[in-house]
Amino acid sequence: MDAIDKAIKRTKVYYCLDCGKCTSICPIALRNPDYSPRRIVSSAIHGSHEYLLKDNLLWECLTCKMCDERCPSDVYYSEFIRDVRIEAGKIGQEGECSHGGAIQSLMRIMTQPDLKQNRLAWISEDLKVAKEGEYLYFVGCLPYFDAFFTDLNLNTISIAKSAVKILNYLGIEPVIMENERCCGHDLLWTGDIENFIRLARFNLSEIKKTGCKKLIVSCPECYTTLKIDYPKYVGDLGMDIIHISEFLAENLTDDKLKFKKSKKKVTYQDPCRLGRYSGIYEQPRDIIKAIDGLKLNEMEKNRKNAVCCGTSAWINCNSVSKQIQIDRLIEAKSTGADFLITACPKCQIHFKCAMNDRNVSKDTKIKIMDFTALVANSLE
Amino acid sequence: MTKMHNKKSKFTPTIISFVCNWSAYNILRKIEFRLPANMHYVRVMCLGRINPSFIFKAFELGVDGVLLLGCPPGECHYNFGNRIAEEHFNIANNVMHLLGVEKERLSLIQVSNKDYLILVRSMKKFINVLKRVGPNPFKIDTSEKVWTP
Numbered sequence: 001m002d003a004i005d006k007a008i009k010r011t012k013v014y015y016c017l018d019c020g021k022c023t024s025i026c027p028i029a030l031r032n033p034d035y036s037p038r039r040i041v042s043s044a045i046h047g048s049h050e051y052l053l054k055d056n057l058l059w060e061c062l063t064c065k066m067c068d069e070r071c072p073s074d075v076y077y078s079e080f081i082r083d084v085r086i087e088a089g090k091i092g093q094e095g096e097c098s099h100g101g102a103i104q105s106l107m108r109i110m111t112q113p114d115l116k117q118n119r120l121a122w123i124s125e126d127l128k129v130a131k132e133g134e135y136l137y138f139v140g141c142l143p144y145f146d147a148f149f150t151d152l153n154l155n156t157i158s159i160a161k162s163a164v165k166i167l168n169y170l171g172i173e174p175v176i177m178e179n180e181r182c183c184g185h186d187l188l189w190t191g192d193i194e195n196f197i198r199l200a201r202f203n204l205s206e207i208k209k210t211g212c213k214k215l216i217v218s219c220p221e222c223y224t225t226l227k228i229d230y231p232k233y234v235g236d237l238g239m240d241i242i243h244i245s246e247f248l249a250e251n252l253t254d255d256k257l258k259f260k261k262s263k264k265k266v267t268y269q270d271p272c273r274l275g276r277y278s279g280i281y282e283q284p285r286d287i288i289k290a291i292d293g294l295k296l297n298e299m300e301k302n303r304k305n306a307v308c309c310g311t312s313a314w315i316n317c318n319s320v321s322k323q324i325q326i327d328r329l330i331e332a333k334s335t336g337a338d339f340l341i342t343a344c345p346k347c348q349i350h351f352k353c354a355m356n357d358r359n360v361s362k363d364t365k366i367k368i369m370d371f372t373a374l375v376a377n378s379l380e
Numbered sequence: 381m382t383k384m385h386n387k388k389s390k391f392t393p394t395i396i397s398f399v400c401n402w403s404a405y406n407i408l409r410k411i412e413f414r415l416p417a418n419m420h421y422v423r424v425m426c427l428g429r430i431n432p433s434f435i436f437k438a439f440e441l442g443v444d445g446v447l448l449l450g451c452p453p454g455e456c457h458y459n460f461g462n463r464i465a466e467e468h469f470n471i472a473n474n475v476m477h478l479l480g481v482e483k484e485r486l487s488l489i490q491v492s493n494k495d496y497l498i499l500v501r502s503m504k505k506f507i508n509v510l511k512r513v514g515p516n517p518f519k520i521d522t523s524e525k526v527w528t529p
């Protein structure tokens with residue numbers, strides 16, 4: 001049995017009924033008639049594996065899990081794609097890297113254990129962090145995004161600041177690792193399993209060294225990678241992994257959070273990794289609704305039907321991605337919201353990039369704010 | 381890292397230089413491409429063609445230094461290329477600072493067609509600086525496989 005057969009078995013691709021529901025819901029297939037998850041599934045079962053591995057369309061998938069939600073046969077298509085990409089990577093196949101592959105290079109450079117990063121300059125005096133304690137905050141690649149995407153006016157580091165501010169508000173001084181690396185999410189999903197393992201092993205040992213009991217994450221991709229993939233590939237972290245929205249929702253019931261009054265109208269984009277992958281739909285909404293006066297206008301496609309932001313893992317960003325982004329922004333704008341709230345820094349990057357395009361209509365222009373930053377700014 | 385520094389006496393840094401066709405490349409042609417040992421060049425039609433990915437990829441693959449050779453302000457053949465090159469150089473510099481890669485490993489030198497001496501001196505200076513900084517410790521060793529399914 002070769003690796004593809006194993007993947008077919010593990011992700012239950014054998015159970016495919018050939019119904020085509022996946023293709024009919026897929027945001028890529030809707031805009032690129034060449035791409036069809038149903039066809040890829042059936043060619044994996046009936047066709048040659050060599051052909052499958054060299055199929056360029058493998059790299060088009062957003063791994064957004066929309067199809068998995070619809071599949072009547074419970075096929076895990078997005079995981080199947082991930083496994084096939086790992087095999088394709090071994091024979092030198094890869095997706096078309098956005099930004100010339102700069103971000104992939106950064107992630108690979110980060111596998112080097114001797115690196116002494118300067119990643120903590122954002123911790124200003126008003127933010128209280130500790131050397132040891134119960135809580136660890138995993139920052140992710142936020143400092144890098146701001147330095148790299150200078151044309152997008154991002155300020156993603158405000159997400160990290162906001163997370164610490166919220167934790168401080170709740171009387172917690174989190175530990176922050178000087179030597180943290182990228183969680184490796186994007187390498188894992190683009191077939192570079194070797195370098196993913198290197199990053200994961202390094203993070204695992206650094207995280208364990210802190211001796212913390214609970215790990216708070218604000219990035220949905222770090223969240224699923226640390227929570228689901230690390231135990232599978234490199235071992236258990238031995239601590240609770242909590243998304244900041246889960247943590248806030250817990251504290252909401254205890255009446256510990258007091259918010260300022262607001263008059264804004266917002267809409268919420270469910271990031272794939274937080275929503276469909278982790279089932280965290282209601283917690284961010286509960287918090288948003290708890291902010292006095294803030295109105296949440298849902299988009300038509302919300303929760304498990306929420307459309308992905310159009311690109312993932314920094315590959316195959318193309319006209320289809322742009323079209324997905326434009327359509328989603330128009331949908332967000334049509335809710336009458338002043339702000340589009342998203343919990344993922346990459347959704348923010350992708351949407352802002354689409355709006356930055358001179359050829360994209362002004363009707364898509366909506367202010368984007370991160371969920372964690374919204375909460376921190378609304379605290380009394 | 382320290383153990384690598386000890387070897388630096390015999391160390392000849394490997395350098396990739398990206399060279400603008402309209403200025404530095406003409407100088408290289410004049411010196412008949414007699415470049416210092418371990419210095420390699422990539423000719424580009426304008427240094428504005430370079431973006432941070434070129435630079436990071438070079439470091440990922442283990443070069444010790446990256447040298448960008450373009451035109452001085454106001455002398456770009458395409459008018460805006462050197463401005464873009466500078467922007468990309470700055471982005472790469474900032475990201476490298478976050479990564480903890482020594483800033484000396486990346487240099488942008490702006491020379492006109494006739495600045496033969498300036499170019500040669502800057503190259504020498506760059507090599508000497510790299511000798512002091514030592515070999516690139518960020519090269520990934522991919523020979524050892526870490527994953528078994």
Ligand code: SF4
Nearest residue numbers: 016017019020022071
């Ligand atoms: S939805 Fe499921 S059963 Fe239907 S074609 Fe797609 S993979 Fe097969």
Ligand code: SF4
Nearest residue numbers: 026061062064065067
């Ligand atoms: S994971 Fe998303 S992009 Fe990939 S095939 Fe399924 S619906 Fe399409």
